[in-house]
Amino acid sequence: MGSLTFYFELPDSAAEFSVSKGGTIYKMESEKNLQALKDIVPAAQNNINTKFILLDKGRLTLEGQHKTCLALVADESAAVHFQLWGDECDAFEPGDIILLANGIFSYNRNNLVLRAGKRGKAEKVGEFTMTFVETPNMSEIRWVPDSSDSKKYVQEAVISPYSRIFPPMH
Amino acid sequence: MASRLIRKAPHEAENPIEVSLRESFQIVEPKLRPPFLLTIPTQEEYSNLNRAILYGILCESHLANVHIKHLHGIVTDGYGYFTSLLINIVNEVYGKLFDSVKRQLIWVAHETMHVSAVGFDGLMVAFLRQIAGGDFSEGNLWLCFEMVSLFLSKWESLLEEDPSVLTFALYVFLRLLADHCRISNVERIEALKRIEIEFCVKMLREQLCLCLKIGRDLLRLLQDLVHKPEFCAIWKDLLLNPSSFRTEGFADITQIYRTRTSSRYFLLRITPEMESQVRFLLTHVKLGSQKRYQVWFTKKFLATPERETLLIDIVRFICCAHHPSNEIIQSDVIQRWAVIGWLLKSGKKNHVEANMKLSLFYDWLFFDDKVDNIMNLEPAILLMVHSIPKYIDMTHSLLEFLFILLDNYDLDRKAMVLGGISSAFHILVRKGVVQSLDVLVSCDMLSPYLKERLRKLLPDLQLHYSREFTREQHPM
Numbered sequence: 001m002g003s004l005t006f007y008f009e010l011p012d013s014a015a016e017f018s019v020s021k022g023g024t025i026y027k028m029e030s031e032k033n034l035q036a037l038k039d040i041v042p043a044a045q046n047n048i049n050t051k052f053i054l055l056d057k058g059r060l061t062l063e064g065q066h067k068t069c070l071a072l073v074a075d076e077s078a079a080v081h082f083q084l085w086g087d088e089c090d091a092f093e094p095g096d097i098i099l100l101a102n103g104i105f106s107y108n109r110n111n112l113v114l115r116a117g118k119r120g121k122a123e124k125v126g127e128f129t130m131t132f133v134e135t136p137n138m139s140e141i142r143w144v145p146d147s148s149d150s151k152k153y154v155q156e157a158v159i160s161p162y163s164r165i166f167p168p169m170h
Numbered sequence: 171m172a173s174r175l176i177r178k179a180p181h182e183a184e185n186p187i188e189v190s191l192r193e194s195f196q197i198v199e200p201k202l203r204p205p206f207l208l209t210i211p212t213q214e215e216y217s218n219l220n221r222a223i224l225y226g227i228l229c230e231s232h233l234a235n236v237h238i239k240h241l242h243g244i245v246t247d248g249y250g251y252f253t254s255l256l257i258n259i260v261n262e263v264y265g266k267l268f269d270s271v272k273r274q275l276i277w278v279a280h281e282t283m284h285v286s287a288v289g290f291d292g293l294m295v296a297f298l299r300q301i302a303g304g305d306f307s308e309g310n311l312w313l314c315f316e317m318v319s320l321f322l323s324k325w326e327s328l329l330e331e332d333p334s335v336l337t338f339a340l341y342v343f344l345r346l347l348a349d350h351c352r353i354s355n356v357e358r359i360e361a362l363k364r365i366e367i368e369f370c371v372k373m374l375r376e377q378l379c380l381c382l383k384i385g386r387d388l389l390r391l392l393q394d395l396v397h398k399p400e401f402c403a404i405w406k407d408l409l410l411n412p413s414s415f416r417t418e419g420f421a422d423i424t425q426i427y428r429t430r431t432s433s434r435y436f437l438l439r440i441t442p443e444m445e446s447q448v449r450f451l452l453t454h455v456k457l458g459s460q461k462r463y464q465v466w467f468t469k470k471f472l473a474t475p476e477r478e479t480l481l482i483d484i485v486r487f488i489c490c491a492h493h494p495s496n497e498i499i500q501s502d503v504i505q506r507w508a509v510i511g512w513l514l515k516s517g518k519k520n521h522v523e524a525n526m527k528l529s530l531f532y533d534w535l536f537f538d539d540k541v542d543n544i545m546n547l548e549p550a551i552l553l554m555v556h557s558i559p560k561y562i563d564m565t566h567s568l569l570e571f572l573f574i575l576l577d578n579y580d581l582d583r584k585a586m587v588l589g590g591i592s593s594a595f596h597i598l599v600r601k602g603v604v605q606s607l608d609v610l611v612s613c614d615m616l617s618p619y620l621k622e623r624l625r626k627l628l629p630d631l632q633l634h635y636s637r638e639f640t641r642e643q644h645p646m
Contacts, residue, residue: 055462087180087181088181091179091180091181094462094466095462099183122181123181124179124181124182127466127470128446128466128470129446129454131454131455169461169462
């Protein structure tokens, strides 16, 4: 049954009651070629495809007509501030694993944030079963234009190893 | 494409299970209406038809009878693939399904039973696991009712074809009854309780040999129900009148205490989602990084006070059904004892706390290294030892509880319990799980009374521990 194994990777034996480990067996097409958060660089384009777990949410604020909400998200390599927009603010909760397609990492009102932007899409693909680190935080790094290519940004200094907005939970 | 199986929240990705079924349905839809083709399908067509028919049954309930007839006409594998699809749906997405789809699932489960489908027992297990402990929501009580009704109405054929399913069901309903009996005067729950009691009593009175397959945890659950007259009577007969069960070879409950319960029973009281989260915690999360995961787990599974009784099942599951590899034991991943320590602290009600401790120590009471596994003992001793000095109250309350069990658990079989606890301590030291019990016996912060009792319980261990320098590897 070669064509089925992609979605239905059944337990070896149902009688053994084994279950698939949540979130790990269903790799959708869109989960290929994901970028690690430690490798994201500020840019003006929507081109970031990545997957992360939402750790914490800040307070709702209004930007004009629209709700926004800052969140702390992370993967195994780094953390970053993620800006939720509109109904994303209520749709995502801490512990949700989110797949971001064509996201953008850029300055928004002086804050360096990752977000879906107008052309990107953020979707919940799982819960809980993802490891993460809270340092480095890519939003807490000072970036400067590259001396050889002014369109590119390079890391200049670490402002804070951890998020100053969402401190680690111990 | 609108979702017809799964209640999808905004910004939630499409579920791959639904996508797969729906795609098959779209591919073969013209073939799903009579007259059906009589040609023999290829393997791929056969798989597609199975998925499409299942999608049709779940989404088009008015055509379910047509679809099931179609299935009967094409099936060549004893319904094995069809049932495996059902099991996968129940395990992976049951909680998110529309109510109408859940009803269709139960209907089709009855159908798979009529045809003795390959894998039917696995399907029943999958459903039983979806009944959440301590959950009094309408949907959960509905599933309880549907399942226990199925077992009673199909009693004879189950007995003949799949008796092990009845044993699994007994474990589940005995455990659920303990929760349901804590609520009184709610008519819906009263009706459910009556039928659950009817099923459990029928099992115990008529099919004790099937019940005995559970092993010692059968008694742990039964003892939690002796306040109900029906179970009190059974308990008395088990003790005083064992021949009344007319079960060959059963003479005394000591033999039940001596039978270790298979880990598959503990899985029955943990949903697959809970299982995957607990296992993830115990295989991926480093000690010190667990806080956020604990908060999420609590919010999802332990949000209301009634749900607390779930903690008892999780502790038992961790002790008996999740045994880490040596690699994990030696890594910086959070260990079982630490997770159990957190769970013990999460229980607010006295009866939950006591039952959690009983779950933790249950295999200690009857430990026999010929049938038992040292890994079932390990979390309790490590929790006691590692809680010194910072959480000495934990060490104290656990050790105290162990001696309360020794003194009171079964007055007629005190020697057996004494032997079990003593062997448990001995093997834990001998195998190097703890290097010695010195850390307990000479702990200044521990009450002199408990230390004295330990010394009395294990006089010979005192002489030997200093010679135990070599630390054996943890046995698996």
